[in-house]
Amino acid sequence: MPTEEKAPKPRPFPRDLSVGEVAARSGVAVSALHFYERQGLIRSWRSQGNQRRYPREVLRRVAVIKIAQRTGIPLASIKQALAALPNERTPTADDWKRLSEEWREELNERIRKLTQLRDRLTGCIGCGCLSVRECPLRNPYDELGHEGPGARLLED
Amino acid sequence: MPTEEKAPKPRPFPRDLSVGEVAARSGVAVSALHFYERQGLIRSWRSQGNQRRYPREVLRRVAVIKIAQRTGIPLASIKQALAALPNERTPTADDWKRLSEEWREELNERIRKLTQLRDRLTGCIGCGCLSVRECPLRNPYDELGHEGPGARLLED
DNA sequence: GATTGACCTAAACTATTGTTGAGGTTGTAG
DNA sequence: CTACAACCTCAACAATAGTTTAGGTCAATC
Secondary structure (H helix, E strand, O other): OOOOOOOOOOOOOOOOEOHHHHHHHHOOOHHHHHHHHHOOOOOOEEOOOOOEEEOOHHHHHHHHHHHHHHOOOOHHHHHHHHHOOOOOOOOOHHHHHHHHHHHHHHHHHHHHHHHHHHHHHHHOHHHOOOOOOOOOOOOHHHHHOOOOOOOOOOOO | OOOOOOOOOOOOOOOOEOHHHHHHHHOOOHHHHHHHHHOOOOOOEEOOOOOEEEOOHHHHHHHHHHHHHHOOOOHHHHHHHHHOOOOOOOOOHHHHHHHHHHHHHHHHHHHHHHHHHHHHHHHOHHHOOOOOOOOOOOOHHHHHOOOOOOOOOOOO
């Protein structure tokens, strides 16, 4: 869990955001924002004093990153997906929509696998069916003797 | 993905299993079995030559470990759950059943969260609703001015 | 003009889940 | 008896996703 960041004292007319402000508003630690930037998931420009400044859009971008992570997508893939966004203009609703459709598919796939696993778990581990013949959790290798391919547990 | 282990040449009357045999039959790399043992998830005794020997039960134990991992349970928790199994007798179907019921609940919970996430994703990221008022993905902090709790993205 | 909070960089550290390699031993086959 | 596959230990390395620390700067306030 990211450390709870304190909101820095608000600047008078913050059209751009400091890293602390982004942290406070996005619920993501400053260190994580630095990290995302090193990894190329977000970008900033610098103030005269070499401090990071972000456009407000970064909030949505960070929100999207967090959401994608929840679906189980690794940062590297999120980066790739974000890279498909238009480079020199603010992403539109349609841009985000395309992203979300991709990710929804991945989510569905994960949900499907987990559901299948749950059903097998219910039917299998706990069923007491120690019989090799009936339990998909049992290693087929045991049945097949000493040849055949390596065992696969619940592979799909 | 674990390296595909070659099945060692089968020993004549293997009532116990060598580490290579367990690897071949469980589909788990020898190095992973060593690792599980270091972490206390499985146990072995040693032959005269200091080689690991496993009871056949270890196959089910390893299978269960792999299954639990798929549900997203970390090894440390799996270890705890397995520790609840009876120490000095072979686990019965009922023992496994209790385990599987616990894990099924966790799976259900994960499925529930992912499903909710998917629905919000569909309705939200891609919806174009950049209006603060209507989009749960938007940071409430933006609405509330400069006080109130830290932002929470899709917290539940 | 000193203090304080927010910020900077770079490197080291954390946790998880193993894999890889070096250097040495065991056990089975020919 | 020799070779070779499988085994042993211990240590280092890997990927992922950050956090922590040290040492220093910047900016606003008293």
